Amino acid sequence: MKKLLCVIPLAVLLCFTFACQNKAEKAELEKFRAQAKVEEQNKGIARDLFKAIDEGNAEQILAFLADDFALTAPGIIEPLGRDMLPQLRNAHYKAFPDWRHFIEDVIADGDKVVVKLIQKGTHEAEYEGIPATGVKATMPAMHLLTIVDGKIKEMFAIEDYLGLNQQLGMELKPKEAGKK
Numbered sequence: 001m002k003k004l005l006c007v008i009p010l011a012v013l014l015c016f017t018f019a020c021q022n023k024a025e026k027a028e029l030e031k032f033r034a035q036a037k038v039e040e041q042n043k044g045i046a047r048d049l050f051k052a053i054d055e056g057n058a059e060q061i062l063a064f065l066a067d068d069f070a071l072t073a074p075g076i077i078e079p080l081g082r083d084m085l086p087q088l089r090n091a092h093y094k095a096f097p098d099w100r101h102f103i104e105d106v107i108a109d110g111d112k113v114v115v116k117l118i119q120k121g122t123h124e125a126e127y128e129g130i131p132a133t134g135v136k137a138t139m140p141a142m143h144l145l146t147i148v149d150g151k152i153k154e155m156f157a158i159e160d161y162l163g164l165n166q167q168l169g170m171e172l173k174p175k176e177a178g179k180k
Contacts, residue, residue, distance in 0.1 A: 039108035042147040046113045049145075049152065050101040056093065058086035066151035073157040085155075096121030096137070113145045119159070123168055130168045137167045 045064060052060040062082060070079035071088075080088070093099050099121030107114045119139045125132050139160050146154040166172070 035110070039110070039113075041150070042111070042113045042145075043106045043108045045147055045150065045152065046106055046115050046143075046145055047103060050103060050115070050117065053085075053089050054100050056089070058089075061086050061089070064152050066148065066153045069152060069154070071155045071157065073159070075161075092127075093121075095123060095125045095127035095132075097124055098122050111147055113147060115143045115145065117141050117143070127168065128165070130165070130170065133168050135167055135169075137164055139164045 049061065049064045052064065062085075065082040065085065067082065069082035069085075071081075071085060072079045099119060102118045102120065103115060104118060105114075105116040117140070119141055121137060123130075123133045123135045123137055140163075141157065141159040143158075144154075144156040145152050162172070
């Protein structure tokens with residue numbers, strides 16, 4: 001009987017320990033599932049943004065952007081605000097009316113989303129002082145987006161404009177001696 005009285009509290013203690021451990025595991029699993037759901041939603045927002053850009057839907061583009069949205073990229077000294085993205089899009093698509101984004105990969109980690117893509121289009125009107133060439137240009141790009149509460153707060157864009165300009169006939173050459 002003494003052994004039984006010792007075993008019963010031990011069994012209860014073990015059951016309690018496993019029950020508490022299971023609750024902690026369930027909570028951790030739910031946290032992981034919630035994070036994965038947000039990351040999938042953020043990846044969808046990124047894909048939908050580029051689709052709206054290709055379609056030229058300024059209203060929809062702006063709907064994806066937070067009020068304090070900031071676009072940065074190499075060569076941009078001051079971050080550009082949300083109203084500039086549709087304007088930049090329209091200026092570019094004027095020269096390349098069939099310009100499209102082909103997403104190759106989308107990776108999400110928390111509120112960060114990285115989009116690897118290829119952009120393609122035909123140079124049919126003046127672009128940055130270069131008359132129309134008819135060249136079918138290709139430009140790789142990577143975009144890092146920060147998405148907070150379902151809105152894009154920041155976009156850091158790395159796009160191969162040097163390669164694009166070379167496809168359009170621009171040449172890169174060293175400065176002549178003595179010139180600054």
